[in-house]
Amino acid sequence: MEYANLLVEKAEAVATVTINRPKSLNALNKETLLEMRDCFKALAEDRSVRVVIITGAGEKAFVAGADISFMQPLEPEAGKAFGRLGHEVTRMIEYLPQPVIAAINGFALGGGCELAISCDMRFASTNAKFGQPEVNLGVIPGFGGTQRLPRLIGKGLANELIFSGNIIDAEEACRIGLVNRVFTPENLMAECRALAQKIATRGPGAVRLCKEAVNNGLEMDLQRACVYEADLFAHCFSSLDQKEGMSAFLEKRSPNFQDK
Numbered sequence: 001m002e003y004a005n006l007l008v009e010k011a012e013a014v015a016t017v018t019i020n021r022p023k024s025l026n027a028l029n030k031e032t033l034l035e036m037r038d039c040f041k042a043l044a045e046d047r048s049v050r051v052v053i054i055t056g057a058g059e060k061a062f063v064a065g066a067d068i069s070f071m072q073p074l075e076p077e078a079g080k081a082f083g084r085l086g087h088e089v090t091r092m093i094e095y096l097p098q099p100v101i102a103a104i105n106g107f108a109l110g111g112g113c114e115l116a117i118s119c120d121m122r123f124a125s126t127n128a129k130f131g132q133p134e135v136n137l138g139v140i141p142g143f144g145g146t147q148r149l150p151r152l153i154g155k156g157l158a159n160e161l162i163f164s165g166n167i168i169d170a171e172e173a174c175r176i177g178l179v180n181r182v183f184t185p186e187n188l189m190a191e192c193r194a195l196a197q198k199i200a201t202r203g204p205g206a207v208r209l210c211k212e213a214v215n216n217g218l219e220m221d222l223q224r225a226c227v228y229e230a231d232l233f234a235h236c237f238s239s240l241d242q243k244e245g246m247s248a249f250l251e252k253r254s255p256n257f258q259d260k
């Protein structure tokens with residue numbers, strides 16, 4: 001996959017997608033979002049990829065937001081279309097069959113923070129900075145921030161960040177549950193790859209169903225969500241990988257999953 005604003009690298013069942021506009025701190029313009037849409041569509045259909053990592057090029061930024069120079073002249077209709085494109089891309093990531101890890105290697109502001117919170121897990125480097133500074137620009141978060149951030153960290157903490165435009169560091173982001181773990185910049189990618197490779201050895205169909213169960217279940221009330229989980233659990237027993245995983249345990253050997 002060749003793109004002007006993205007680098008896509010595949011190694012050992014793990015695809016790494018790097019937003020590659022370091023001169024503008026990887027700000028998301030329309031072209032970059034269109035390329036991301038194309039890239040995630042292809043990754044969703046690629047069974048050889050078991051886990052995806054998203055990161056930013058350079059040492060300063062994951063993504064410093066939607067591209068302000070692109071947005072500045074927009075009229076309402078074009079603003080709506082741009083917001084919808086951002087929603088489409090973040091939803092694709094959220095519902096990608098594979099787990100997605102955000103490797104946050106610097107600024108994750110505005111649309112960059114929204115991109116990170118659409119991923120399944122977030123690992124950050126000690127130099128990462130987070131915030132929704134849109135109110136400084138006279139706009140609101142438009143790629144899902146007003147919706148996903150309160151669901152992730154709770155309404156009060158999300159409101160504080162969204163209303164004030166405050167920027168917080170990685171340690172604080174970890175404390176409030178915005179990121180899972182924090183590593184030195186040198187170790188960030190190695191830690192993300194280690195987790196990705198571990199997930200890639202697990203039953204692939206089971207991992208896909210786990211993601212579906214969590215995402216779809218969170219949209220339901222608990223009783224319906226548990227019925228839904230039971231259906232997915234039952235479905236696992238129609239797979240060869242369930243027989244293999246349980247036989248391997250009983251035979252005291254490693255499973256050889258076939259994704260079948």
Ligand code: CO8
Pocket residue numbers: 023024025027064065066067068069079080082083086107109110111112133134137140141142143
């Ligand atoms: N858009 C465009 N260019 C950017 C952006 C951005 N979001 N962020 C940084 N850049 C550019 C700078 O303009 C600068 O370019 P140049 O070298 O040509 O002047 C270059 O990147 C380097 O940036 P700085 O010189 O500013 O670097 P500093 O280290 O001094 O500062 C900061 C780093 C603090 C990250 C600073 O660049 C900054 O505040 N950036 C903007 C952060 C921001 O406000 N992000 C939110 C944007 S709004 C948004 O994301 C809304 C999403 C939903 C949209 C919905 C649409 C409907």
